[in-house]
Each structure stands twice: as C-alpha cells, then as structure tokens.
Amino acid sequence: MATMREVAERAGVSIATVSFVLNGTKPVSPATRARIEAAMAELGYRRNVVARALARRRTNILAMVYPALDHRIGSAAAEFFTSAADAARTLDYHLVLWPVGSDGADLRELVGQGLADGVVLTEVQLHDPRLAILQETSTPFTLIGRTAEPGGLSYVDIDFDATVDLALQHLHDQGHRDIALISGDPRFEDYGPYVRTEAAYLRLAKDPLVVPSANTPASGKAAASRLPDHITAVLVLNEYAALGAASTRTVLPLLMTPETAALSTTPLTYLRTPAAELGRLATQALIQQLQGAPTPTPHLLPATLQERP
Template identity: 50%
Template sequence: MVTMKDVAEHAGVSIATVSFVVNDTKPVTPATRARIEAAMVELGYRRNAVARALASRRTRILALVYPVFERPLNTSSVEFFTSAAAAASARGYHLVIWPVSNDGRELGELLGQRLVDGVLLMEVQLDDSRVQVLERSGTPFALIGRTREPDRYRYVDIDFEATVAGAVDHLAALGHQHLTLVLGSGVDHGDRDYGPFARTRAAFDALLPERTLTGRTIEVNQTEDATALADRIVASHPAATGILVLNDHTALRLVAGLRRTGRKVPGDISVMGLLAAAESGMVCDPPLTLMRAPGPELGRLGADALIRDLEKDEPLPPRLVPCAFEPGQSTAPRRSS
C-alpha cells in the first residue's frame, strides 16, 4: 500500500505538505504542489480513509438506519435512499443503508463504535426508543418522520394533512360522501404507533367533519388473501364508495379482491393509494389514482438537514412535503343510484 510517507519521500517534502495538497487545506506553492501531484499519480496513491478518520475524528460515513429485519424496504424508501445518497455524495459523504433492528440495542452498539458520523433514521414511531439512543450517544441525526414531540429534533416528513386533504377532496369532488381509510400494516404485531399511520388517521378524522363526510378507519395486515381482504374492508363500512389505502401492496390486493368479489373499480367503488409509488399505480388494473410519496425530495432534504448539523451550519426549519396527486383510472364519479 502506498502511503503519504511514500509520496512525501518521492516528492522530497514532508507528509504534512502532502496532506495539505491532498486536502487542499493550506496554501502550497505551485511548484511543490506539482511535484506532489506527480508523485501521487506515479505511485498510484489513494488516501486511506480509516487513518484519515482516526486522525480527524470523522469517518464521513452516514448511516441510513432502516429496520430491514422488521419491515421490508419499499419502493418509496429506495427512492428516498437513492436521492439522499446522491446529495450526501455531492458533499463528500458516504450514505449507506445500515441494517439495524428496531429495538434500539443494536443501534446503540453501532453508535458506540463511532464508525458513523451521523444517522438518518427511518420508519419513526411516535415513541421511538431508537431516538433516545441517538440522543444519548451524541451522534448527530435527523429523523425521516416525527416522534410525538417533533420539535425536539431535526426532521423532515410527509405533510399528512395536505396529503389526506388532497385525496379526500378529490373523492369529494367526485361526489363520494362515505369514505374508508385502510391502514395496511407491513408487520404482524400491528402498527398503532407508526408515525404515518397515526398522522394519516388523525388528519382523516379531523378533516371529515369539516367536509361533512363520513369515514371509518380499518387496520389490516399483509397475510390475508385478496378476496377476504376486500370483503372485510367493504363490510367494515358498507356505505363507503371511496377508499383510501395507505400501503401499495394493500392497495393492489384490495383492487384485485374487489374485482374478484364482483365489485367494479371505479364503477362501484373508487380506490386511491396514499404515500404510494408511481410504479405501483402502473401495475394496477385499472391504473391506480394515488398521492405519490415524495421520496426524492425527502431524501435530499433529509441528507441536507443531517449534513448541516454535522457541519454546524444554521439549521433549516423542519420541512413537511405533501404527496403529489397522480391521476389514474381507479376513481370516478359516484354512481347516482
């Protein structure tokens, strides 16, 4: 392995000077700089990031902490990651997905090793033990989502009020007065405390009276087959002609199940996806009308928020990003009966 020492000897300078040109951290005369650069090229020098990290006390590694063992990474999260990684890379950081389970212990161990400079925490619960662990560790972090007390931390999140309003108003404009909100849990044990569920439900419950609509919420899980799922959802609120569905997988299964049980979408019932990926809409028949999750924008904002913290820049105010309306063919005017 070629080290700075080798380069320094080859160029006839001290390793400090080599460091100054590698990092562009102090002025160096053009002549010495040229000698050093030539030596680096000739020897094929690559700066050792581990040594750099130890000396500078910064690894420049950021961890996207996602509970992959408990909850599968979905399309929107992958979009989020890609966008956040690009933003981090542009500012000289590595952003990697670090698989950590949800209970906080494993995260504590990771942070104790001081291998990562900062954390982007995903799939935040209202009361999330991982947040306490992060706080105690002193590692800078930003939340993608919010806890019960949002303003204690840096975060970016989806604007659930605006998203629910967008969906509800779309259906209301089509004449639907009775709505069902379906929360499709990706985990077995239920998700009452999961931020997106709690906030979507709250926004839904607050908005319906304002719009003089009726609504019910039902939580389902991933194990049921499409037919049973559709029957159960319809039975939970038989008057509903409009259904909002929180996760993509559940939305697609519901549409399939409605058809198989003889209900026409959108003829009998209109269905919309919430926080969905455009990609999911395209595989649905009919193409799903949806509120598209703002993965790319959240990714950029999340990475920015974290990096500003790391670099002691002025924090930006927390941002809430609404989902965008994406037209499909799964919603239509209520049938006059």
C-alpha cells in the same frame, strides 16, 4: 513526509500528546491542539485516511438506519435510500444502509465505532428507543418521520394533514360523499404515519369509517369487502393493500410509488409519496448539521396527485 516526532518538536509537546490529538484517546486543551494542528499544517504532516477519520471522528460516511429485519425494504424505503445516497454523493459524502432493529439493538455498537459521521433514522416510531441512543452518543442525526414530540429535532416527514385533505377534496370533486379509510395494521400503534393519517381523516371526513388492514393485497381486498354498501370510495394508506382493494372498489391510495402503481391491473389515480424528496432533504439537513449549521427547519411535504394515465 514529516513524522509525528517532528510535529511534536515543532509544537513543543511530547509525541504522546500528538498521538492523543491524532487518536482522540485523551482530552487535549484547545490551545495545545491548535499548536499541534498548526505544526502539522506547517510541516505538511498528512495522516492516513483512517487515522484522520479516527482523529477527527469524521469518515464522510453517513448511515441510513433501517429496520430491515423487522420491515421488508419496500418501494418507499428503496426510494429513501436511493435518493439519499444520490444527494450524499453530490455533497462528497457516501451514504450506506445499516439494518438495525426497531429496538435499537446494534445501533449503539455501530455508532460507538465512529464509522459514520451521522445518521438518517427511518421508520421512526412515536416513542422511539433509538433516539436516546443517538443522543447519548452525541451522534448527529436527522429523522425521516418524527416522534410524538419532535420539537427541536431535525426531521423531514410527510404532511399527513395536507395529504388527507387533498385526497378527500379530490374524491369530493368526483362526487363522492361517503368515503372510508383503509388504515394500517393496528398492531403498529406507535407508528406515526398510521396514527397521523387516521387522526387527519377522523378530523376532516364527514361520517368517518376506518377499517384496518395489513400491507398485502389480500388483506386490502378483505378490508374493502367489509365496508358497507353506501361507501362509494376508499382512501388506502398502505400501497399493497391498495392494489387488492382496487379490484373491488373506487380507491385512492394515499402514499404510493409509481413502481407499485405500475403493478395495478387497472390504471390508478393515486397520491404519490414524496419519498425521493424526503430522502434528499434528510441527507442535506444532516450534512448541514455536520458542517456546523444550526438545526434546520423541519420539512413537511404532502403527497401529490397523480391522475390515471
């Protein structure tokens, strides 16, 4: 195998300059870089994997950033991760999960180490401090979810308008006219899915009525019990809340996984969250970016109706 010295001689540069290109420690002019890379190619100089990753800042590793210490990994997050990892593997990447807080602590350090080529950001807030860190460090990224003003960003998200429309239409077809919404925990006022679902419901529903709930069966059940008697059906945003509400009311969960539906004691009709599709599309969009494609068109996907078995 050729040595660095031979590469330097062939390219007519110092060993230090070859090292700068290999290690990315100092800027080298494009012409010199090209000469060195040509010399390496001609001599068959092969850097070891880590040295190569270091030089190119490429590891073929993608990181899904999930705030695991703030939000328990639930069934939708598990679907994001599994489908994203599977999509990455198909395209010769590895996807790993980084537990980074919602405030972005740790994120700067992890991306600064250059250990991933790009990031899939999850649990996106409307005003998300993690975006500035990714932009400042020039880290390629795709969002699952979106900020308040996502124009120009690469993202995939649920189409909340279409999902709520589909849900209300389904209940209307079943004869329901007075339909409430059990929404998310109002403390998460910066969380897109809660804000966008509620906005869509308030725009589309006749005589809207919204009750907040945490994402537990007990909280969902309590929320359902607070509804007035003329309400005949309820949309429920959070899937574990929906399990509790379902014991007392006609409910239609808006974003449920099949695994959670299987936990219901009575068979449920529900809207299936497109989590697996979003994980896959986000990974593909990120890899397209890494391969030099322009920022891909965002995808918005509605949940799909799953009739009770």
